[in-house]
Amino acid sequence: MAAEIANPRSDSTNGSAGDAEGVADGEPFDPAFALHRGGKMAIEATVPVRNKDDLSLAYTPGVAKVCSAIAEKPELVDEYTWKSHVVAVVTDGSAVLGLGDIGPEASLPVMEGKAILFKQFGGVDAVPIALDCRGVDEIVETVVRLAPSFGGVNLEDISAPRCFEIERKLQERVDIPIFHDDQHGTAVVTLAALRNAAKLTDRSLGQLRAVISGAGAAGVAIAKILVEAGIGDVAVCDRKGIVSADREDLTDVKRELAGFTNKAGLTGPMEAALDGADVFIGVSGGTVPEQAVAKMAPGCFIFAMANPTPEIHPDVAHKYAAVVATGRSDFPNQINNVLAFPGIFAGALQVRASRITEGMKLAAAEALAAVVADELSADTVIPSPFDDRVAPAVTAAVAAAARAEGVARR
DSSP states (O other): OHHHHHSOOOOOSSOOTTSTTOSOTTOOOOHHHHHHTTOSOOOOOSSOOOSHHHHHHHSTTHHHHHHHHHHHSGGGHHHHSGGGGEEEEEEOSSSBTTTBSOHHHHHHHHHHHHHHHHHHHHOOEEEEEEOSOOOHHHHHHHHHHHGGGOSEEEEOSOOTTHHHHHHHHHHHHOSSOEEEHHHHHHHHHHHHHHHHHHHHTTOOGGGOEEEEEOOSHHHHHHHHHHHHHTOSEEEEEETTEEOOTTOSSOOHHHHHHHHHSOTTOOOSOHHHHHTTOSEEEEOSOSOOOHHHHTTSOTTEEEEEOOSSSOSSOHHHHHHHEEEEEESOTTSSSBOOGGGTHHHHHHHHHHTTOSOOOHHHHHHHHHHHHHHTTTSOBTTBSSOOTTOTTHHHHHHHHHHHHHHHTTOOOO
16 A cells, blocks of 8 residues: 555556656556655654653653663664564675676665565565775775664675675675575575475485586576585586586686586586486576587476576476476476575574574575475466465574574574
8 A cells, every 4th residue: 555655556648757657758558667666665663752741751761762772782682673684685786687797876776676575575674775986995994884773784686606605705795594596595495496306306405416507697506506515516607608616717616616516527518418318497688509408318408597587498498307497487497586585584583593504504495395295286386476374484594594503693
């Protein structure tokens, strides 16, 4: 209702540039501009201010008592402010949702969208923060200074390899959860879907050899979580082919990646890695030739997650694969980060975790997979984002894992 009042819609085709469609005179009505007019979110009070008594409690002089109590006992900030249930969604606009480096202002519609997904799917309040800086240390210092206002930070759409260093440095500097969703959200949902695909075909992760197309934020994180979960082997490929220890052109991140992946010692182009592979995971874009897909192992799994154009179109993938997943909502088995990040943060905030650990991510993937464990089919290895069971299951699993790993503070 609030959105309807703040953002009145119109289907007029002859309004001015300021009308709901957000386009010039004479342009056809565009529902995307109409929905975004005025933004997609607002701040709302949780207490009434109807008279002077309410005002004296919500603001001066009553607020001074609470401020003084927090100054004397800082941990009370979680009890008497919004800090314990609000997340900062932080970006520099350098790698936005298939659009690339479009800058902080242009990134705001995506960040607002992320914030409302936090609220709708996890009950977590979130604030979009677009930073006009690019240096690793600049971003880290800015977020460190913002941290006292938030219970967690979701890093979003920051380009690799800077995103790895920013996350690592922030984890060292602050005692609240830092989570780069482009990395870890994608990895958690991918692992959940892969667990169920293996179960559906009576295999274990340890029996699978995977190939990941893309050595950016998502590809590296997926490789790490698959290895942590016990995958048989995984090879990661970039534009130059298989990431292997014998390559002399590797960045520090890729050199580390080569150290714990590709146990088979494969070299050459991605097509060589796909020969006999059980799993393809695409997080890179581009197109994989059908002749390379045809060489994958019988009963393989194809998770082609590039948007809007999957690396392997489902029509092609279904010729060879037992299970097919994409990043799109118009095909079955959508690998969608919204299945992970709201519940992960809700669980971490619930127990006031100081960080999000590998164990918490694995627990999230296991819980997500379990939601549809009794309903498995080739078209259902992962729940729908609108499945009401998802967020409670992930929240509970993450909270329990945080307690088990000793990072919970309540």
